[in-house]
Amino acid sequence: MADQVLDAKGLNCPLPILRTKKAIKEMNVGDVLTVHATDPGAVKDFEAFCRTTGNELLESSSTGDEYHFRIKRKQ
Numbered sequence: 001m002a003d004q005v006l007d008a009k010g011l012n013c014p015l016p017i018l019r020t021k022k023a024i025k026e027m028n029v030g031d032v033l034t035v036h037a038t039d040p041g042a043v044k045d046f047e048a049f050c051r052t053t054g055n056e057l058l059e060s061s062s063t064g065d066e067y068h069f070r071i072k073r074k075q
Contacts, residue, residue: 008037009066017045020071024055027073032058035069042067 006023008016016037023033035046043060046069050057059070 003032003034006033006035008035008039008042010038012039013041013045016042017049020046020049021053024053024071024073029073029075031073033071033073035071037067037069038065040067042069046071 006019008019016039020035027033046057050071055074056072058072061068
């Protein structure tokens with residue numbers, strides 16, 4: 001398994017999700033993508049993204065104005 005990092009800081013909805021979708025599409029099943037974002041709406045967006053795509057949201061956390069998500073590709 002290979003982990004990748006996506007820097008989506010400074011981007012507003014829907015760009016963090018669109019870039020995540022593109023990155024995950026290029027990954028293998030079981031790989032983990034870590035996304036760094038600054039859009040406060042990203043928390044709900046990534047929950048909905050994982051729920052609708054079948055990928056697993058392993059972790060959602062924040063540090064100050066930055067949000068971090070770890071997503072495992074499931075399909």
